[in-house]
Amino acid sequence: xxxxxxxxxxxxxxxxxxxxxxxxxxxxxxxxxxxxxxxxxxxxxxxxxxxxxxxxxxxxxxxxxxxxxxxxxxxxxxxxxxxxxxxxxxxxxxxxxxxxxxxxxxxxxx
Amino acid sequence: xxxxxxxxxxxxxxxxxxxxxxxxxxxxxxxxxxxxxxxxxxxxxxxxxxxxxxxxxxxxxxxxxxxxxxxxxxxxxxxxxxxxxxxxxxxxxxxxxxxxxxxxxxxxxxxxxxx
Numbered sequence: 001x002x003x004x005x006x007x008x009x010x011x012x013x014x015x016x017x018x019x020x021x022x023x024x025x026x027x028x029x030x031x032x033x034x035x036x037x038x039x040x041x042x043x044x045x046x047x048x049x050x051x052x053x054x055x056x057x058x059x060x061x062x063x064x065x066x067x068x069x070x071x072x073x074x075x076x077x078x079x080x081x082x083x084x085x086x087x088x089x090x091x092x093x094x095x096x097x098x099x100x101x102x103x104x105x106x107x108x109x110x
Numbered sequence: 111x112x113x114x115x116x117x118x119x120x121x122x123x124x125x126x127x128x129x130x131x132x133x134x135x136x137x138x139x140x141x142x143x144x145x146x147x148x149x150x151x152x153x154x155x156x157x158x159x160x161x162x163x164x165x166x167x168x169x170x171x172x173x174x175x176x177x178x179x180x181x182x183x184x185x186x187x188x189x190x191x192x193x194x195x196x197x198x199x200x201x202x203x204x205x206x207x208x209x210x211x212x213x214x215x216x217x218x219x220x221x222x223x224x225x
């Protein structure tokens with residue numbers, strides 16, 4: 001069936017460390033977004049990236065659509081990076097739904 | 111600030127109450143969405159409106175009743191809810207809902223507790 005899988009489910013880092021979060025999806029997509037959900041529940045848009053590579057400060061993302069995965073890189077992590085990171089995709093096969101993965105819960109310790 | 115606001119931010123209601131959640135977007139978008147986020151579950155799409163018309167109802171129970179009077183406002187009317195309906199309800203908007211290239215922006219959510 002249609003799936004969006006994120007790994008790892010949980011990640012603990014020391015401040016200053018780098019990390020890579022992965023999102024695998026089961027079919028071709030025409031929309032892929034990465035979000036950060038803060039402790040108050042707000043979903044913050046990080047990247048809209050159905051293909052290619054983008055960078056925004058310490059964060060960057062790459063989507064390889066032909067191989068059906070996307071990666072989110074966090075460099076020089078800070079305690080404010082803590083929270084849950086979600087990947088969400090809209091599949092190309094006639095669906096108009098944004099399907100969310102289960103998320104990666106990140107804790108950055110000082 | 112994403113340009114999408116939701117009120118109230120927190121709501122506690124009994125199973126026999128009737129309440130409404132409100133969402134407003136200031137982005138000039140034409141599509142609006144309701145999502146539900148329960149503990150330990152991925153976000154689930156509930157309803158989609160495109161140019162005020164409902165285009166998606168993801169098998170949501172009738173005790174949840176959406177209303178979209180215009181492209182900027184979306185309501186979720188609640189009645190006779192169950193404790194298992196306790197969750198974070200998120201509103202989102204995008205330029206349109208059809209096809210690709212439609213980045214969605216989310217409001218801060220309403221945290222609902224049903225007693």
